[in-house]
Amino acid sequence: MKPIFLENKGRTRMIAHRGLAGIERENTLLSFVAAANRSYFGLECDVHVTADGQYLVFHDDRTGRICERDLSIEGSTASQLRALKMKDAQTEAYTDAFRIPTLSEYLAVCARYEKTAVIELKNEMRPADIAAILSLCRKEYDLGKAVFISFCFENLVQVRKLLPAQAVQYLCGEYSPELLEKLRAHAFDIDIWHGALTAENIAALHGAGIAVNCWTCDEKERAEELIAWGADYITSNILE
Numbered sequence: 001m002k003p004i005f006l007e008n009k010g011r012t013r014m015i016a017h018r019g020l021a022g023i024e025r026e027n028t029l030l031s032f033v034a035a036a037n038r039s040y041f042g043l044e045c046d047v048h049v050t051a052d053g054q055y056l057v058f059h060d061d062r063t064g065r066i067c068e069r070d071l072s073i074e075g076s077t078a079s080q081l082r083a084l085k086m087k088d089a090q091t092e093a094y095t096d097a098f099r100i101p102t103l104s105e106y107l108a109v110c111a112r113y114e115k116t117a118v119i120e121l122k123n124e125m126r127p128a129d130i131a132a133i134l135s136l137c138r139k140e141y142d143l144g145k146a147v148f149i150s151f152c153f154e155n156l157v158q159v160r161k162l163l164p165a166q167a168v169q170y171l172c173g174e175y176s177p178e179l180l181e182k183l184r185a186h187a188f189d190i191d192i193w194h195g196a197l198t199a200e201n202i203a204a205l206h207g208a209g210i211a212v213n214c215w216t217c218d219e220k221e222r223a224e225e226l227i228a229w230g231a232d233y234i235t236s237n238i239l240e
Contacts, residue, residue, distance in 0.1 A: 003038065003240035004220055012227045013041035015118055015235040017216050018059060022238030025066065025089040027057050028098040032109045038240055041233070042116030042147070045106050049129045054078035055103040055136065061123070068094050074123070078102070103133065107141040117141055118235075120171070121150040121159075130158045134166075149191050149213075156188060169213050175201045184208045191215060191235070194222065199229040206230065 001023050006014070019031025020038070032043050046059045056078055064070030067084040082102075085094040103119075110117040117137070121130065137143055143166065148159050151171040159166055169191040170183060183190055183205075190205060194214040205212050213233035217223050223239050 003238050005240050006220065006223055006227070008224075008227070010227050010230075012231050013233050014039070014240055015042045015044050015116075015213065015233050016040040017044050017235045017237045018046065019043055020237075021089075022218065022236075023089065025086055025098065027059055027101070028086065029101050029105060029109060030098050032101075032106060033113075036109055036113035036115050040115065040240065042118045043106075043110055044118040044120065044149075044235055045103075046120045046122050047103055047133065048073040048122045049125060050078045050081060051075055052077040052079075053129070053132075055129075055133055056081055057101045057103060057106050059122075063100075067100075103136060104140055107137060110145075111141050117146045119146060119148050121148060121152065121155045124152045125155055125158075127158050130155060131162055134159065134162055153182075157186065160186070160188075169211070171215070172196075177204075180204060180208055180210070183210050189213065191233075194226060194234070197226065197229070197231065202226075202229045202231060 016035035018026035020034040021031055024031035024034045027045055035043050045057045047055050048058055050056055058073055062070055062072055066087050069084055082099045088095045137146055147167045147169060149169045149171050150156050156168040159168055169189040171191045173193045175196045189211040191213040194217040197214055202212055211232045214231055215235040217234050217236050218238050223234055226234055
């Protein structure tokens with residue numbers, strides 16, 4: 001099985017959603033390396049804070065969908081979570097082949113393969129945890145190549161308090177003129193559900209100086225439309 005290749009991407013850059021999640025188990029080192037060995041511009045991941053203050057890469061709030069036990073990510077320790085077996089993406093059998101990665105392990109892949117790190121800050125985080133995540137990223141990666149995204153607007157406000165020039169994108173599912181003004185007031189870019197985008201609102205966002213990323217587009221025809229409209233980034237599980 002291979003990614004679906006887009007022949008003409010123009011200036012649009014492709015982001016691998018949770019790594020190459022359309023083929024490998026999402027948010028694992030296997031998935032990130034699989035994407036890193038292809039032409040993707042960036043690798044997107046999801047970061048949670050564990051009960052013992054560690055930073056692990058996992059999408060859901062609980063592990064039950066893809067792990068052998070159903071644990072709360074934020075209510076469990078990193079060692080408890082990293083001891084879990086995960087389902088193989090193809091066979092659905094639990095395997096010892098990979099574990100929930102740490103943020104440091106993800107950053108090492110991005111650095112080794114010279115990929116942009118697109119880091120989603122999951123749920124509302126304490127300022128101290130955001131500061132610690134930024135410090136870790138500064139130590140182990142080039143923050144100039146990182147983009148922080150979040151559905152929690154205040155997470156991004158806090159990122160910008162600490163790093164005024166840091167690239168951030170607000171995650172959302174709907175577009176509105178009011179949202180555009182809020183983004184412009186904070187100088188935030190956007191990462192929006194692709195179905196909410198039209199040629200007109202991409203033009204409006206660009207007119208306000210806002211770069212446009214969109215999630216999660218897995219259909220070639222729709223991606224080609226977004227490219228024609230000038231989307232800056234497309235986040236996808238399977239399109240390359």
